[in-house]
Amino acid sequence: MTNSQPQPRKPTPKQLRYLKDLALRTGGSFAYPQSFDQADCEIKRLRRAKRTPTADRRREARELSREMAERRGDAAAVCADELGGYGSNATWR
Numbered sequence: 001m002t003n004s005q006p007q008p009r010k011p012t013p014k015q016l017r018y019l020k021d022l023a024l025r026t027g028g029s030f031a032y033p034q035s036f037d038q039a040d041c042e043i044k045r046l047r048r049a050k051r052t053p054t055a056d057r058r059r060e061a062r063e064l065s066r067e068m069a070e071r072r073g074d075a076a077a078v079c080a081d082e083l084g085g086y087g088s089n090a091t092w093r
Helices: 013-026 036-048 054-069
Strands: none
Touching: 013 036
């Protein structure tokens, strides 16, 4: 028995590159498209979005780098006193 359902076309590499570029320019994000049509909708949505000024994007990147260097925001990190054992035998205390 064959499947007569048409298979959706996958997004093209060109679409994916353009989506990433638009997301960087607008400071936005996108859901990874599963089909050509979904990629097209995301591109249209991001093209309508207001662009984030370059100075703002640079400032956000500097702030993020500084926070990562100072290790702020590590509340979800696992601390040594939370684990027992070693390697594959490690467990939560």
